[in-house]
Amino acid sequence: MSSEILPRFDGFGVGLRPQHYPAFLEQGALVDFVEVISENFMVRGGRPLYVLDAVRERYPVALHGVSMSIGSADGLKMDYLRRLKSLADRTRPLWVSDHLCWTGVEGFNSHDLLPLPYTEETLELVSANIRTAQDVLERPLVLENPSSYLTFADDEMTEWDFLGELTRRTGCFLLLDVNNIYVSGSNHGFDPSDYVDGVPFDRVRQIHLAGHSQGKGLLIDTHDQAVPDPVWDLYETVAARVGPVAAMIERDDDIPPLEELLAEVQIARARHQASHRAHAA
Amino acid sequence: MSLLALQRGLKQHILGAVPGEGGAYRGDAAAGLAVYHNAYRVQLVACLRDTYEKTWAWIGDEAFETAARDYIAEYPPSSWTLNVYGAEFPAYLLARFPEDAEIAELAWLDWALRRAFDGEDAPPLSPEVLGALDWEQTVLTFAPTLELASVTTNVAAIWSALAEETNPPPVEALPEPAAVRVWRAGLSPQYRTIGPAEFRAIDLLQRGESFGNTCAVVSEGLDEAAATQLIGEMLSTWIQDELIVGARAEP
Structure with missing residues (x-):
């Protein structure tokens, strides 16, 4: 399908986590939008779908998946795509996103976001998979840049060139995770500003802001702490160039009280405004 | 190396008893391979702890962690959803603790309650x-x-x-x-x-x-x-x- 049109959403949000369901169900407008993990709601019934429906009445919702495995060499799981389509039809999301990665192959699922070699072969395969996904979902796909801890001897291009080419070949859009750029840049020795220079910003619809941890010789994308200053600084660079998009705080572990996340949302708003003032000057 | 061959190789590294080495990667890949090798197990242990929370509380951290890691080695996940991971854990615990029937029975109760949580809706007859x-x-x-x-x-x-x-x-x-x-x-x-x-x-x-x-x-x-x-x-x-x-x- 043609995927040229995906309206922008200009606002700030958080990833909705179970600890914060009561607040989102009981209080007024806390953020401009929320993002939910698709797989948590690809269930048959019960509280998850009750909560999602109720939250959707109050907020725009972005569906963010972790299991599409768009880069699996043995193709996509059609049962997964059909379940996701069903959820998307129910939720009427801003968009449906997943990661540029593979999670498993030949009947194995690691439930981790595994890295891809950036080669022409991979480009052709991922492009074909994106077209299939977009056809089944009847929506454009939004792809997120992953954090990674390996690069491949066969790599023929940078990640940002790979993503740009994917958008040209398939009409997909991008979710730019600023923390992941920072983490992968540190792990693989590239300058995040080169990444930012290479991203086709007209295709970016969403931004993730998160924290990371120091591992043994590598930064680890743990998403378990506040956004650190270098990631905020990189966000300002991105915000100055990206135009109106949905930006959000993403926390997946050690979930703090909602107030802490909302305070980070306020920082994101301030950093965004600062970037535009600097840009205008 | 084809993409499929590369993915098979990384899969074997992840599933292996210890993180492996390989020629498919750029530079010294040992630290990166160890991250994926470890993250796989950490996430699945966390999944089992979450699903089998009361069983975990009953048998304690050490016994649960050992049983979970052995189970993960024997039952690598195949589904796209972690919701169904651990279905065989009650039977696995029964075989592991045959003299302590309450452990597998607790695990069954943990599992059944979790499945009921997001199972199909059906309103009762009025x-x-x-x-x-x-x-x-x-x-x-x-x-x-x-x-x-x-x-x-x-x-x-x-x-x-x-x-x-x-x-x-x-x-x-x-x-x-x-x-x-x-x-x-x-x-x-x-x-x-x-x-x-x-x-x-x-x-x-x-x-x-x-x-x-x-x-x-x-x-x-x-x-x-x-x-x-x-x-x-x-x-x-x-x-x-x-x-x-x-x-x-x-x-």
Whole structure:
């Protein structure tokens, strides 16, 4: 399908986590939008779908998946795509996103976001998979840049060139995770500003802001702490160039009280405004 | 190297007993491979802890972690959803702790309650509909989340104490056969210990037997007053528990 049109959403949000369901169900407008993990709601019934429906009445919702495995060499799981389509039809999301990665192959699922070699072969395969996904979902796909801890001897291009080419070949859009750029840049020795220079910003619809941890010789994308200053600084660079998009705080572990996340949302708003003032000057 | 060959290689690194090395990567890949090797296990152990929270509390960190890691080595996940990961863990624990039946029974209860949590919705029949039924000829449909298992220990009391974070009672063998049924009422997963008559009745009804025939079977050997009391209490509990979601006349 043609995927040229995906309206922008200009606002700030958080990833909705179970600890914060009561607040989102009981209080007024806390953020401009929320993002939910698709797989948590690809269930048959019960509280998850009750909560999602109720939250959707109050907020725009972005569906963010972790299991599409768009880069699996043995193709996509059609049962997964059909379940996701069903959820998307129910939720009427801003968009449906997943990661540029593979999670498993030949009947194995690691439930981790595994890295891809950036080669022409991979480009052709991922492009074909994106077209299939977009056809089944009847929506454009939004792809997120992953954090990674390996690069491949066969790599023929940078990640940002790979993503740009994917958008040209398939009409997909991008979710730019600023923390992941920072983490992968540190792990693989590239300058995040080169990444930012290479991203086709007209295709970016969403931004993730998160924290990371120091591992043994590598930064680890743990998403378990506040956004650190270098990631905020990189966000300002991105915000100055990206135009109106949905930006959000993403926390997946050690979930703090909602107030802490909302305070980070306020920082994101301030950093965004600062970037535009600097840009205008 | 083809993409498929590369993915098979990384899969083997992740599944291996120790993180491996390989020529497919740029530079020194040992640290990166170790991250993926470790993250895979950490996430699956966390998944099992989450699903089997009371079992974990009962057997303790060390025993649970060891059992979980051995299970993960034997049962790598294949589904796209972690919701179904760990389905074989109760049976695995039974084989691992054959002298401690309450462990596998606790695990079954953890699993069944988790599945009931996001299982299929089905509203209970209203009192008006129930009141109009010709019960003798009726075939009932129970909530789709209903699961039953025979138990030999006071596992329900142990689970309940662990859920309330009070001191669990010591394990006791039940004096007579019993079962636990799990279902969801509204949005809340529930469990209840039931006796052999109710277990038999639900089993028959789930096989499509009529309510009348089921009552006849489970009342065998009882005088009329006892049979009436048994059936009345059973039916009243099912209605109170929102278990009956469908009814049709026997063909």
